[in-house]
Amino acid sequence: MINKFQLCLVLLFLHCSSAIFSQENKKTVTQFHQTTIFDTQSLEKLPQLHEGLAGTYFGKHASYFILAGGSHFPTEKPWQGGKKQFSKTVFVFQVESDGNLTSIYQAEDLPEAIAEGAYVTISDGLLCLGGQTSEGLSSKVFSISYNNGKIILKHYADLPIPVKSAVAEVVGNSVYLLGGQTADNGSLNQFLRLDLQKTDATWETLPAYPQKVSGAAMVAQQNGTEIALFAFGGRNQNGKNLTEFYHQAYTFKPSLNEWFPIKDIQKNKEVLPLAVANASKIGASSILLFGGDTGVIFNQVEQAIYDENIELRNQLWQAHKGFETDVLVYNTITDEWFNLGSTDKAVAVASVFYDAQKQEVYVAGGEQKPGIRSPYITKLSFSKDSEFGWLNYAVLALYLIGMLMLGFFFMKNNKNTDDYFKGGGRIPWWAAGISIFATMLSAITFISIPAKTYATDWRMLMFNMTIILAVPFIIRFFLPFFLRFKLDTAYEYLEKRFNRPVRWVASALFSFFMISRIAIVLFLPSLALNAVTGFNIYYAILIMSIVTIIYSTSGGMEAVVWGDVIQGFILVGGAIVAFIVMVVGIDGGFGEFWNTTVTFNKLDTFDFRFDFSQPVFWVVVFGGLANTLISYTSDQSVVQRYMSTVNEKATAKSIWLNGIVSVPVSILFFLLGTGLFAFYKSNPEQMSITDPNIDSIFPQFIVSQMPVGMSGLLIASIFAAAMSTLSSNINSVSAVITSDFYKTIFKNTSFKGQMNVARWSGVVIGLLGTAMAIVLATWNIASLWDQFNTFLGLLTSGLGALFILGIFFPRVNGTVALIGLISGVLILYGVKSYTSLSFLLYGLIGMVSSIIVAFILSMLIPNKKEVNGITWKYRNK
Secondary structure (H helix, E strand, O other), X not given: OOOHHHHHHHHHHHHHHHHHHOOOEOOOOEEEEEEEEEEHHHOOOOHHHOOOOEOOEEEEEOOEEEEEOOEEOOOOOHHHOOOOEEOOOEEEEEEOOOOOEEEEEEEOOOOOOOEOOEEEEEOOEEEEEEEEEOOEEEEEXXXXXXXXXXXXXXXXXXXXXXXXXXXXXXXOOEEEEXXXXXXXXXXXXXXXXXXXXXXXXXXXXXXXXXXOEEOOEEEEEEOOOOEEEEEEOOEEOOOOOOOEEOOOEEEEEOOOOEEEEEOOOEEOOEEOOOEOOEEEEEOOOEEEEEOOEOOHHHHHHHHHHHOOOHHHHXXXXXXXXXXXXXXXXXXXXXXXXXXXXXXXXXXEOOEEEEEOOOOEEEEEOOEEEOOEEOOEEEEEEEEEOOOOOHHHHHHHHHHHHHHHHHHHHHHHHOOOHHHHHHHHHOOOXXXXXXXXXXXXXXXXXXXXXXXXXXXXXXXXXXXXXXXXXXXXXHHHHHHHHHHHOOOOOOOHHHHHHOOHHHHHHHHHHHHHHHHHHHHXXXXXXXXXXXXXXXXXXXXXXXXXXHHHHHHHHHHHHHHHHHHHHHHHHHHHHHHHHHHHHHHHOOOOHHHHHHHHHHHOOOOOOOOOOOOOOOOOHHHHHHHHHHHHHHHHHHOHHHHHHHOOOOOHHHHHHHHHHHHHHHHHHHHHHHHHHHHHHHHHHHOHHHOOXXXXXXXXXXXXXXXXXXXXXXXXXXXXXXXXXXXXXXXXXXHHHHHHHHHHHHHHXXXXXOHHHHHHHHHHHHHHHHHHHHHHHHHHOOOOOOOHHHHHHHHHHHHXXXXXXXXXXXXXXXXXXXXXXXXXXHHHHHHHHHHHHHOOOOHHHHHHHHHHHHHHHHHHHHHHOOOOOOOOOOOOOOOOO
């Protein structure tokens, strides 16, 4: 007869065996495709615009594209003595089903003919800032919107001085404007901000740009910690001197209100001066830079003009071969450049709009050569070669089948609810310890911690290390109360200590939190698989949830725990293999990995500043201790493991095992994030630039860099991380519904009835979490690690407070405890809404607030219920 441990080894072997079949290392390469979606030559009523326009205002409002203004040479070219003409026409385009644009509106609605102003899309429409007219430069700022067949103009505060060739960007509710060229052809280092929330707002002067510049490119993009501004190149026209073209780049961090240098513009690892280029964000942390002028021919033309050599000037203009054709990519986290490819429609002084939802970049008009306009609106779309392959899918299928087999194997052992929820006390202490570890690890750890560390540093490590500090306290003060009364759930203690309403409130809060957590842990691996393979995110959610619901509800606690054991080994083994592949893939191996991490301060762990809005040491340690205490004392999915072992000594050993294992494993997952940074800094061209979320970085590495079969195993590891947590959550909520609600409301129920409720409640909870995960898939979340810990603090801090109040504060009664819980939630909501305190402190603030309020009220309304044997002070009575 096969025993449980042998079954685990067999299943583990099945999961691992396919990794040996292939050593081929697949690479994911992002490709771009440029298609024409509109041609101005189709404008029958405006033949003078057939050639196209440069320097337009361009953006999207609601579902319509808006293009306004611009300049062109409709009759004679510059070398023929032609003069630049300006347009005051506003075009509105509608997107057709085939992706092409159709002009549905065109009229001369601008206040004046104008071009070469800055522009940015805001909620009110297309914001237009400054520019050049036939009469000079403009300081006007206005928005253009389209509604019911009409153009609506809304005016904002004028710029401090008239400029052209400035660049604008929006972050939150603020519009930023950089540089520009003045009427005397000089460039500015001005950097301004306009707060759109203020009706009477004027332009605020911010720290000056490090260079006087016009024709720069500026993009707002995530840098790993916040949305920052990134400015590239530009030029400085300075009197009779030749114009200087810049290759320098800088970033402005709003949180610090300061400019910082970043890596110069590079093409094939050589610096590239570039002005009037086109730029756009793409994905979670990349920026495209394309088109533009390097200044070589421009300076020759200038010199010919200064030398009054008109013939040479005209020859240079006519012989111009066009602008920069390479599409460059800059990564805001690794600070590296690479060449994505080249385009046959290179332009300068074009206008760009980025559609974040579709991951597409639209380019309107521009100059093909000096004096020659582009008649096109084109679209840049992106694809990547990341087929998951049949072998990887086979590994994933093997894993899912193995989990189903596990559930069916343990089904025969479930004779009653004690077997179903506690494994009949048959679970060894070491298996319970690994199960606690695997449950707390989750897909959030497996995906989000490497992503967070890749983007930042190791300051969050101490958050995970606090488990070692908390373990002795949990074993000494909490464990005896959970085991002494042979409880079915943790919240049964609250009824013994306070009353039944407190038990029900706590159980309801826990159930709601678990449904939300189920949604998050379902969503994460599904997002990962979708991002790296294109597999439908909704199918992934459904497949994983259905498999987990079946094996956890059929096999009960034993299936959950032994599944966690298998999944724990897969998780850690997969992470070790992935880290080895990362280091081997870095030019220079481990030596270069170490050099990179030290040079860029990626191992920084301790930050002793007193800035409680940031993950400084104090925030991380105290916030981590509070969250650990909450999870290990009031989370039924953890406490349930305490009740599944033989005795208190075995349970204590399982808690210590979990704590000890968590330390090196936490370090391993932080190493993964650092390894990702070093790998992609060494190999920037292997980055997938279109992933919409930084959380996709590790799954993307797995699919693109790991050998076939092994990548399938590691994606299965992500599923394992999710499913270990998911199965525990389903089983624990099922226990809460059955024991805390069903058995307390309906007396003298049969074992059969209890088992039916247990299984069907698990199914319902799993389906509710699945539905929420599907809704979550429609949201745009920057970091799920941040969101999860925010949610943890808001919903569960009060639960931790209830157990502390129950055990250590005998004067507190049930009514006071509930008032304390509600007060803590309200105080925490106020802190979240009106302060900048770090989300890592939410658990601590909510828990401490609840305790303080309850303690003060207990002085006025003392407890009259007998507390002998159920509080720490009177534990021996």
